[in-house]
Amino acid sequence: MRRISLxxxxxxxxxxxxxxxxxxxxxxxxxxxGLCLHKRRTLIVGSIVAGNSSGGVGPDCVSSSDPSLSSGxxxxxxxxxxxxxxxRSSLDIVGADPILGVLADNDGPTKTHALLAGSPAIDMxxxxxxxxxxxxxxxxxxxxPRNGRCDIGAYEF
Numbered sequence: 001m002r003r004i005s006l007x008x009x010x011x012x013x014x015x016x017x018x019x020x021x022x023x024x025x026x027x028x029x030x031x032x033x034g035l036c037l038h039k040r041r042t043l044i045v046g047s048i049v050a051g052n053s054s055g056g057v058g059p060d061c062v063s064s065s066d067p068s069l070s071s072g073x074x075x076x077x078x079x080x081x082x083x084x085x086x087x088r089s090s091l092d093i094v095g096a097d098p099i100l101g102v103l104a105d106n107d108g109p110t111k112t113h114a115l116l117a118g119s120p121a122i123d124m125x126x127x128x129x130x131x132x133x134x135x136x137x138x139x140x141x142x143x144x145p146r147n148g149r150c151d152i153g154a155y156e157f
Contacts, residue, residue, distance in 0.1 A: 031062050048153040060078045099115065109142070
């Protein structure tokens with residue numbers, strides 16, 4: 001079986017963010033500390049974008065209506081005040097604290113933000129596991145298998 005870690009795939013002018021956690025980042029200038037989308041259409045599915053900071057606008061994300069940030073659903077966003085999100089955003093959790101641990105060695109090849117007990121991301125990801133675009137990855141960033149309904153983000157609780 002193939003292990004999938006942080007899955008950010010860029011092709012031409014499109015970006016796909018799948019089962020990823022974007023947290024604890026800082027931008028000192030004008031653009032969002034989490035996602036700063038300029039001239040790039042982006043699809044985000046099953047991911048956490050929260051807990052970032054910026055010296056300007058959009059601590060978590062900055063996007064305009066074109067290019068757009070499209071949701072495939074099952075995301076958790078912190079501050080979306082400077083984001084235009086299109087698509088299946090009714091399936092997203094917006095304005096919530098994901099309740100993450102600090103970036104640490106959580107028994108994998110890379111450091112991760114663990115979901116802590118009580119996180120709204122637990123069991124709220126894509127309902128099915130698979131290789132299709134809108135399904136969650138079979139393994140989390142650490143290489144641990146996903147179980148039942150996936151958790152949102154790169155870490156399976």
